[in-house]
Amino acid sequence: MYALVDCNNFYVSCERLFNPKLEGRPVIVLSNNDGCAVSRSDEAKALGIEMATPAFLIKDLIQKNNVDVFSSNYTLYGDISDRVMKTLGSFVPRMEIYSIDEAFLDMHDMDYTDLLQLGMQIRMAVKQNVGIPVCVGIAPTKTLAKMANRYAKKFRKTIGIHWAANDRLIKEMLAVTEVGDIWGIGRQYALFLKRNGFNTALDLLTAPEEWIRKNMTVVVQILFNGLKGIPAIAWEFKPPPKKNICTSKSFGNLQTKKEEIKEAVSNYAAACALKLRNQNSCCGSINVFLQTNLHRTQDKQYSRSITIDLETPTNFTGEIIKYALKGFDIIFKEGYNYLKCGVMALDIIPDDKVQSSLFDHCDRKKNKTIMQAMDKVNRSLGKEIVRLSVQGFEKRYRLKTEYLSSHFTTDINQVLKVKI
């Protein structure tokens, strides 16, 4: 059996943990740049606020109903997520962290005969120790576990757990799950299936295998096996090193000045370099891109990217910034309102597999020592305490985070203040 544990309205739950006034009230958390609602409390959902609604569209609704609005505080959510995941990990021998707020637990070799009870314990432990409410779905495959989790959220709200323990219970669950709600089936596929008379997951299960093979992609066929109770999706315990690393954000305000965008490019390049070092990789080429806001039809539009091959793969901040800026110099054009820029690290290889070039003038050993020293200082004294001067300090382009809560758990100066 597999369990899928999923945090309820995770970002909102994190905000509530340190702000008990929010209990029982409509709360939403916005995406980067305060763009769209990405986490909604049940009360906010009840007001009809849909997932990913742009904040400006619901301005009136927010005001009229006194909805509490937060910018995403990923520093806080990251730490709380880590606590949740480690708490979950203490219950089972193997788990796979699927996203910031959900994880699959492997329950195959458990002594428990009653997994419902184990699920209950897990749920209570996370609620008490970390303060985050979770739902648990337990089933023979990951696809079904995901579905059982949905089922728990929808039909078992008070206990927050569902165990699809046998064929009867699985069938019952399949019968009330619409095809569009099956994990991995997108909106287009759902429409196609409905046109062909398949409304629920159970309908799909009764489809002739021949029809499925002919009409569906491999991914869906794998899912189909998953629905039938045949475990198909490979068990991944540790995320593989990323093959592409990209740092890119929209500017808080449209930017026109070369100097300021240059600062942003430098910072994104530095962030890529750090990500590379954290996973012990180097990149062989760098892509820099720049674009205006497509939706502003009154503006002149411009969008370009450039890829630069490096002579020797690297993860040194200075080098990556140097090449990123070289690319930026080539693609930047005056006279546009820029919305976004970004840096991508490509051709990623492990740093012990780097072949140095014959004409390499760089003292790689010395650079490595410098980077290690820099990372160490930044880890202990705070992010980006040591940086290259080109990265600047003002960050005029930075994200809009008007409604940001404190970093309660990661910064001693921002801990919860209690009037007593």
Added chain:
Amino acid sequence: METTLKILYYDTKVPAGFPSPALDYTEKRIDLNEEFIKHPLATFICETEGLSMINAFIPPKAKLIVDRSLNPKNGDIVLATLNGEFTVKFFKKNQYKCWLCPANSKFPDIEVTEEMNMQVWGVVTHIITDVNDVRSCMR
């Protein structure tokens, strides 16, 4: 709660002769995280403002170590939420009732009634105070 701990490492070259007699007694240094935080995943820190707990050695600006995994016992100091606000008080209870009690005679005991929304957020296990903050309260 993360811990960085320096392990003692003797980089003294002892070509021959008498090695340091202390080498056999090398132990790791005391780690405050390990000593004072038994459940790191469930432990949070908060900072106090106000004088209601002054006689329980909690001056203003004290940092409290709060463990959510512990169940509150009669007489524990707790971080609680009361009608949407955080507070720190002694938690007292008998068979029928429970109270949140200050440690300062200028403040009243709060009897928790049905209509109040009170929840214990976590149990305070340790108090960290800057000596200067204590001194300024004693004047």
